[in-house]
Amino acid sequence: MAFWERIEMKRASQKAEESLPTMQDKILEDALFTKELADDFTKQVMFKLEDIEIEPVLKADQLPESRAHNVLQYPSIAAQVKRSQADVRSSRLKIWGAAAATIVLVSSTLLFTQPSLAGMLRSLFAMDGYVDSGMENVRDMGLIQTSVASASNQGYTLKVNEVIADSTRIIIGVDVYDAKGNAVAGQIDYATADFNVYFIEKGNFGDVSYARRDGGNQSTNRIELDFMRGVLTDKLQLDIHIKKLYFLKERSVIKTVEGNWALTVEADLAKAKAQTLFTEINKTYETPGGIQIHMQGATRTPSGGSLEFTTKLSPEASRRAVNGQSGFHQLNFRLEDEQGNLVGDSVLFELNRRYELERWSGLNQWFYQFNNFPYDKQKIRFVLDSYVIREKSEASVTFDPAKISAEQPAIFEDSGDKLLLHGLQINPTKPGSDDILATIPLGGTVNNEISKDKWIAIDEFGKEYSVHFAGGISFGTSGQFSLADAKFVIDDLDKRPTKLTLKRTLVNRWYRDSKWSFIIPQNGTTGVIPE
Numbered sequence: 001m002a003f004w005e006r007i008e009m010k011r012a013s014q015k016a017e018e019s020l021p022t023m024q025d026k027i028l029e030d031a032l033f034t035k036e037l038a039d040d041f042t043k044q045v046m047f048k049l050e051d052i053e054i055e056p057v058l059k060a061d062q063l064p065e066s067r068a069h070n071v072l073q074y075p076s077i078a079a080q081v082k083r084s085q086a087d088v089r090s091s092r093l094k095i096w097g098a099a100a101a102t103i104v105l106v107s108s109t110l111l112f113t114q115p116s117l118a119g120m121l122r123s124l125f126a127m128d129g130y131v132d133s134g135m136e137n138v139r140d141m142g143l144i145q146t147s148v149a150s151a152s153n154q155g156y157t158l159k160v161n162e163v164i165a166d167s168t169r170i171i172i173g174v175d176v177y178d179a180k181g182n183a184v185a186g187q188i189d190y191a192t193a194d195f196n197v198y199f200i201e202k203g204n205f206g207d208v209s210y211a212r213r214d215g216g217n218q219s220t221n222r223i224e225l226d227f228m229r230g231v232l233t234d235k236l237q238l239d240i241h242i243k244k245l246y247f248l249k250e251r252s253v254i255k256t257v258e259g260n261w262a263l264t265v266e267a268d269l270a271k272a273k274a275q276t277l278f279t280e281i282n283k284t285y286e287t288p289g290g291i292q293i294h295m296q297g298a299t300r301t302p303s304g305g306s307l308e309f310t311t312k313l314s315p316e317a318s319r320r321a322v323n324g325q326s327g328f329h330q331l332n333f334r335l336e337d338e339q340g341n342l343v344g345d346s347v348l349f350e351l352n353r354r355y356e357l358e359r360w361s362g363l364n365q366w367f368y369q370f371n372n373f374p375y376d377k378q379k380i381r382f383v384l385d386s387y388v389i390r391e392k393s394e395a396s397v398t399f400d401p402a403k404i405s406a407e408q409p410a411i412f413e414d415s416g417d418k419l420l421l422h423g424l425q426i427n428p429t430k431p432g433s434d435d436i437l438a439t440i441p442l443g444g445t446v447n448n449e450i451s452k453d454k455w456i457a458i459d460e461f462g463k464e465y466s467v468h469f470a471g472g473i474s475f476g477t478s479g480q481f482s483l484a485d486a487k488f489v490i491d492d493l494d495k496r497p498t499k500l501t502l503k504r505t506l507v508n509r510w511y512r513d514s515k516w517s518f519i520i521p522q523n524g525t526t527g528v529i530p531e
Contacts, residue, residue, distance in 0.1 A: 122183050122219045124162050124173040129217030134303035134371040138164050143302050147265050154259035155179045165267035166301040167230045168369045174221040188221045189244035190214050200235040226369050238265040276301045277376050279524030289511040290317025291387050298520050305373030311364045320391045325362030328390040338379050375520040383517040388508050396503035415509050416447025438493040442486040454506035457490045459497040466491045
């Protein structure tokens, strides 16, 4: 199953962190996380458990108090196996046999409350899946929720296996089964699927805005919805309408099935909320370029956390900005630990920028969701590196296209950008084609992300042509942009003019003159926002 994520992911590992994996670890992983499970998998496991003493299943009223409260909420299969393996090493159970005889020990509750182990080994945390550190933290805290949501149509059943939910996001795993109850490699067609999230408060429903990310492993579809703002209620409901499935073999689609699968998933946020830390920051700063910042607070959730602040353009910055006080602007910042190591970065994909504009005041409310934000356990410093304001521009350069080349380029210089224009090329888009393409190859250095700026070209008769950027542009560790095979494409220009003016009318201007940083406070209140 193809997997795509905007955040930095890593493969799940059930190995001990303090040492290298043992032979037992390897055997356990191979047995549990093979990509394709044999039909007689459960029988094999039961045969290997034949000489192992397993405690009988206890009813809820027989469980110790700490376990009785969690009867319906298990950690993932991987976490259960890891815990059981630890029990083997320290308990009174019999010694492991020869390394050639693979012994797999799973908790008695898992063995006897589910129809088969093969079915249970479909998980968000399977070895061929990807998890982030926030998901691992939820698993270690025992906050993975189970769901009974399922839907059947066209001979296939979709079942929700695991649910991760807190105030910043919800993640679910969906498995596909055939008419015989066998798990199959079915992938949801997300382009035709519908997702709606509602918060439930005192019987009332309200919409929750989100951004969706999807992916998965060889057996489980992974659906993640990152909220645009923090959700403070205790319950969420996710309604999913799936209309098409793809079936895979060796990562290739072999069959497509259209149908109607409707799933309703309820998520309990109460336990996650009780372990969520709300920290007030209440710091203000105005950048030299005119962005007024009010840092409101941070939140540490089981699956990560969030940072919230407001920004507003000063009167002077509003005059420069496109759309005045409502003009677009943003902060570029990083988070680092006490050793200066990078914890997060607003430019990287592991952060998800969310903002809402209050148009009458020009105030922007920002909400950044993190998958790793342990500011309560270590000192994390917020560092403002730069900021962007979308501004009006009149910068231009005029040249004779016949007289410029790579050796004698025309130079466009503005707002820290120095672009070298290596001539004007007008050629067919391909040999024998009547379609003409006019381009200006580029060199030089750039301070701004010129691909997002607005450009026009004007010939000697005053006729305007739209211009767009093509090629590669990347953001380096030095904070500067670099070009690769870059060019301007001039639309509808099919003859070489005697004079051409290249003009930028809008610039996303990067400012690197800020000097502001602070340590995020490590205290706060649990479960409620500080007054």
